Amino acid sequence: MPGIHEVAQLAGVSTATVSRALSGNGHVSPATRTAVLMAAEELGYVVSSNASSLATGKTKNVGVVIPFLNRWFFSAVLEGAETALLSHGYDLTLYNLGGGAEQRQSVFEHFLLRKRLDAVIAISLELTPTELTGLLNINKPIVGVGGPLRGVRTLSIDDVEVAQLATEHLLSLGHRMIAHIGGTKDYELDFHLPTNRRVGYEGALEAVGISVDPRLFQAADFTIQGGYTAAKQLLGNPRNRPTAVFAASDEMAIGTILAARDMGLSVPGDISVIGIDDHELSEFFGLSTVAQFPALQGRLAVEILMDQLHPTSRSQGSLNTALPYELIVRSSTARPNPRRR
Amino acid sequence: MPGIHEVAQLAGVSTATVSRALSGNGHVSPATRTAVLMAAEELGYVVSSNASSLATGKTKNVGVVIPFLNRWFFSAVLEGAETALLSHGYDLTLYNLGGGAEQRQSVFEHFLLRKRLDAVIAISLELTPTELTGLLNINKPIVGVGGPLRGVRTLSIDDVEVAQLATEHLLSLGHRMIAHIGGTKDYELDFHLPTNRRVGYEGALEAVGISVDPRLFQAADFTIQGGYTAAKQLLGNPRNRPTAVFAASDEMAIGTILAARDMGLSVPGDISVIGIDDHELSEFFGLSTVAQFPALQGRLAVEILMDQLHPTSRSQGSLNTALPYELIVRSSTARPNPRRR
DNA sequence: GTGAAAGCGCTAACAG
DNA sequence: CTGTTAGCGCTTTCAC
16 A cells, blocks of 8 residues: 555655646646656555545535435436436445434434534435534535425436326327326425326416316325226226326336326327326336436536536526426327217 | 544643543543543544554455446445445445456555555456456455455355246246247356356256256347347247246346246236346336345345454354345246146 | 644655 | 645543
């Protein structure tokens, strides 16, 4: 484990020069620079990030706080952020909140405060006021993805708009009885998006003069299983069966497709289904959906942080761009079967 | 951002005493200890982990290297490791290798060497000799999960045994034409387990005098889609259709169930299906499987590291325990339909 | 039991 | 362009 001192000796210069040559801060003559580089290479020298951090106050490390690891959306955002951070030379320290209340508490009360982080990315997190002020107090850049954090720069698709688009797609095909599978109340705590998506759905219906039928709403937990169960309720009702289902996530939409199949209903013959996400399984199931691009969202969050950490000339420009989304029509949506109209 | 100095002043002691009181190293009178604790609390003092690391050489941080984030097994191991690390006061720095060759290279050549880590956990990784020696050179504890790393303590289920058990389950139900969906050659690079599972499958067959029919093997990529495609090949063959399929992962087994449904075959009436994993969707699909417990594996990996980082009395004891697995019989396996026997 | 002081390995003025 | 010299904030001998 050679230190900067050994490198300096080998290269015949001072440690200061080594530091400058290696970090690129300050001027060093090309000759000495290569000498230093060679010496470092020969010794296999790597800076101690601790010593460096202590001296500079920068850690080259950002924390990512995330509620789950095993959900498609989260892992995709995480992956995007990770790749982007790596390419900027940053480490990613992961804080998963899935482990219960005490784990969550210790993350906010201890881990995030250790002065080990240059910035924080919060993914789909609804924070308590205490947690939020705690975070803001450490006075580091922080950006949210997919969840609304008051007082924090947050990246997220326009959920109302997206839900409206999905619903309009069904309407334009001629559907009039469109059910919605959305989130439960307590899910709301961490995500907040269920309401927005429901609002978009209802807005689209009302815009064409269809009044919202509460019997056509089912709550579920954003999983395939949850969607399956909810869909069975909806589709099993002989009196009030919808011709189309708009699920607030692709996973629930896939559950809906599976439920329809199990009930002998054909998709899209008897029932059209659309979701939101463009989940990795959606193409496989021929699911129409409104794609969002979580990896991109992760990457964007990192770019924003980098902009704040290393302010450059043309900053701020790209920062407020709305996140892209895109209607993808596959085989799960079609015009309603005229026999049942 | 109060420092240790402010705390010392407030408590009316020296910084050395504060350090001792807070870390628990060295003796401090109960009275001064509480004084220090209160002062620290009042100021909201948190140690700078960088300064602390620099002084002690310990970082309270372990790196986790992982090939993917968006696969059930990996995220489950990661989650287990994360929770365990947090409870020991350790941070988890994530290195995802999914971003291509240069990303992989920079992880091994720069990031892991930054002296920022006390230890490394490698999940399902097959390392090149260069990568491995690089890792071993940093001379920190390293443990592998689910992949064979020569020269490194590795946790993994006995894949041969597990595959054999799954196959024996099918045999004991009376199946004789048992197909296998396993990994492709190049998948082998990072995982190695496909071969072992195939060996277990073949071993079980041969043990009861059934010779292995290469036409009953299909390679796939461990995804639902891959399993679906492979299963269609297997089940679509009118001349040589198996009565049961053993898939090397639950995701491929689920793909098989979906393929069977699409072909009008009933599971388990026409075809029995078994996988390995106990994936989160397996119960939903009624899939029989051999469960492994990835979160536990992550946790165990952490315990082993902790044992090496803080050697205690009764170490080494629990270290070499074999990882548990368990046959879970659900509704996707049954005795073969006598009509087709 | 507690304080003084010497670093941990690096960076950033400040001179030259 | 390069060397000297203070620290960054904490831990840890070594005395008292």
